[in-house]
Amino acid sequence: MTTTIRNPLLDIRRIYLEPAAAELPRGQEILARFPDAERVEVESHNRIPELYGDEANVARWVRIKTEALVLGVKKSLTARPNGRSADFIAPSTANGCAMACAYCYVPRRKGYSNPITVFANIEKILGYIERHAGRQGTKPEPNQVDPQAWVYDIGENSDCSLDATVSDNVRDLVDLFARLPNAKASFATKYVNRDLLDWNPRGGTRVRFSLMPVADSKLLDIRTxxxxxxxxxxxxxxxAGYEVHVNFSPVVVRDGWLEDWAELLAHLDSALNEESRRQLAAEVIFLTHNDRLHQVNLGWHPKAEEVLWRPELQQAKRSETGGWNVRYRNGHKGRYVTALTDLIETRLPYCRIRYAF
Structure with a gap:
């Protein structure tokens, strides 16, 4: 099975690959999709000096995302408890992205570029998820994640809609959750891939379309x-059989922000049919930024930092990686959250807010 490649964001010219990945069927399929790409063997998918940690790459940020692909093997298979977007974070089948959202947290961890990395050992990942879901049994009681199913986020560090243009990993996951009786996949996306409409999810996959006011998206959602x-x-x-929720994320506070959100909500309300309204729910996530990502952005998209980096509105907290994360100040943020959730409840009374923070 080979997915049609129709992605203007990618012009793969170089594939960095772990030899073990190239020996697996999925790795061979991916290499066959990009037959003209230069192949560069690497010891580890996450230790490639010319991609990660080199400040000079700021100037080549988008080019690297467009032209480079990394093919590796996922070593550690774990399902981490979550409790917000999902009950568990599934072991990833990819990370990185060809899009270039100015607020994305993945570059903080990977350095100055984060092209798509695809993991070729998909069969082991699928087997792990199926066994893990089997051990959970029936969900004992409803929670804000889902009333019945154990929900697994399958795209924590990537965009699955975009990943599906590179390999069949995402389709394999959707097929898996279509037949699991007690579990559901979930992923957020900023990329509309209509090839997914030809699949048969049977209600087993939740797609969360990320939305924000158009003015914010044009400035911050680069290449989406x-x-x-x-x-x-x-x-x-x-x-087509998907459950569809929306992520109002990230919410950026600026002059006129609430008026622009009102316009977005009106657009959404006018577009939805009754079937979509009946199953709609939302997550509301206010901006968290980072001092290291701030410095990266100053090198390639400084205009974004005029709204993302607002010391007069934000407070800092030491991150797990030693940097500083910034969030809207306590007290002020509570008022922002209340203002937006009240607006959502007024404009979209049928839309359940799963959580807001």
Whole structure:
């Protein structure tokens, strides 16, 4: 099975590969999709000096995302408890992205570029997830994640809609959750991939379209599908058998922010049919930024930092990696959250807010 490649964001010219990945069937399939790409063997997918940790790459940020692909083997298979977007974070089948959202947290961990890395040992990952879901049994009681199913986030560090243009890993995951009786996949996306409409998820996959006001998206959501296209896709994905939620994320506080959110909500309300409205729910996530990502952005997209880096509105907290994360100040943030959630409840009374922070 080979997915049609229709992705203007990618022009793969160099594939960094672990030899073990190239020996696996999925690795061979991926290499066959990009036959003209230069192949560079590496010892480890996450230790490639010319990609990660080199400050000079700031100037080549988008080019690296467009032209480089990393092919590796996922070594550690764990399902981490979550409790917000999902019950568990599934072991990833990819990380990195060809898109270049100015607020993305993945570059903080990987350095100055984060092209797509695909893991070729998909069979082991699928087997692990199926066994893990089997051990959970029936969900004992509803929670805000889902009333019945154990939900696994399959795209914590990547965008699955985009990953599906590179390999069949995402389709394999959707097929798996279509047949698991007690579990559901979930992923957030900013990329409309209509090839997914030809799959058969049977209600076993939740797609969360990330939305924000158009003005914010044009400034911050670099190389993503337009907001209008994401909203337009919702009814089609519901009709195709997906559960579809929305992520109002990240919420950026700036002059006129609430008025622009009101306009976005009006657009969403006018686009949804009754079937989509009945199953809709939302996550509301306010911006968290980082001092290291701030420095990266100053090198390639400084205009974004005019709204992302607002010391007069934000407070800092030491991150697990030793840097500083910044969030809107205590007290002020509570008022922002209340203002937006009240607006959502007024404009979209049928939309359940799963959580907001």
């Amino acid at each position: 599908s337009p907001i209008a296209a994401r909203i337009e896709a919702i009814n089609d994905f519901v009709a």
